[in-house]
Amino acid sequence: xxxxxQSPGTLSLSPGERASLSCRASQSAKNTYLAWYQQRPGQxxxxxxxxxxxxxxxxxxxxxxxxxxxxxxxTISRLEPEDFxxxxxxxxxxxxxxxxxxxxTKLEIK
Amino acid sequence: QxxxxxxxxxxxxxxxxxxxxxxxxxxxxxSGNWWSxxxxxxxxxxxxxxxxxxxxxxxYNPSLKSRVSISVDTSKNQFSxxxxxxxxxxxxxxxxxxxxxxxIDSWGQGTLVTVSS
Numbered sequence: 203x204x205x206x207x208q209s210p211g212t213l214s215l216s217p218g219e220r221a222s223l224s225c226r227a228s229q230s231a232k233n234t235y236l237a238w239y240q241q242r243p244g245q246x247x248x249x250x251x252x253x254x255x256x257x258x259x260x261x262x263x264x265x266x267x268x269x270x271x272x273x274x275x276x277t278i279s280r281l282e283p284e285d286f287x288x289x290x291x292x293x294x295x296x297x298x299x300x301x302x303x304x305x306x307t308k309l310e311i312k
Numbered sequence: 313q314x315x316x317x318x319x320x321x322x323x324x325x326x327x328x329x330x331x332x333x334x335x336x337x338x339x340x341x342x343s344g345n346w347w348s349x350x351x352x353x354x355x356x357x358x359x360x361x362x363x364x365x366x367x368x369x370x371x372y373n374p375s376l377k378s379r380v381s382i383s384v385d386t387s388k389n390q391f392s393x394x395x396x397x398x399x400x401x402x403x404x405x406x407x408x409x410x411x412x413x414x415x416i417d418s419w420g421q422g423t424l425v426t427v428s429s
Contacts, residue, residue, distance in 0.1 A: 234413070234414055235414045237414070237415035237416075239358075239416075246407055246419035246420065246421055246422050247358065247407075247416070247419055248419070249412070249415055249416060249417050252412065252413055252414070252415040252417075253413065253414075258417065290357065290358055292358075292415065292416075294414040294415070298371060298374075299363065299371035300360070300371070300373060300374070301348070301350075301360035301416070302360070303357055303358040303359070303360070304357075305357050306357050306358075
């Protein structure tokens with residue numbers, strides 16, 4: 203089972219700044235199986251990125267995903283007020299089928 | 313656009329059974345997607361519980377496998393979760409969801425289930 207470790211735990215930035223969130227896998231992960239989600243308070247998670255770098259439907263282009271192997275990054279180019287939330291990375295194992303999530307990074311307003 | 317809605321008791325007694333149903337609208341549960349349950353304890357992260365296909369094939373998180381079962385009712389366009397022998401550690405918001413390409417692309421609003429006497 204792949205374990206995902208996200209860093210930092212909390213990131214304090216101002217609107218307009220650039221955010222880089224890290225997700226490290228305990229062993230090499232196939233890009234196809236890596237996704238990112240945003241969760242605002244009191245809401246369900248929302249898919250942002252799948253296949254490590256493909257934006258989901260309706261996601262603004264300020265969100266981008268990159269990485270391979272064990273190191274993946276979610277970048278938000280210019281923070282908008284609505285972007286301050288918790289972000290989770292997720293991996294899917296095929297054999298046996300298993301979704302695992304990172305512990306989350308909280309992006310807060312500085 | 314598919315919509316999912318969880319329903320079921322918000323309070324379950326310790327050692328009892330947690331039962332939830334997810335109604336699917338705006339799409340067919342008999343499509344080529346898998347369907348999942350995910351939970352989130354208050355103030356904590358996400359935990360995948362398991363998944364089901366229209367055929368009834370299932371996969372479960374090994375950490376819960378001994379206590380969980382997921383079923384599907386294609387005639388009602390819904391799927392269900394049963395979790396037995398619950399404890400306070402099972403208190404969480406439970407989400408039903410649709411899977412896309414090795415990710416979860418649609419989520420229900422979630423329902424809080426509290427385990428308490």
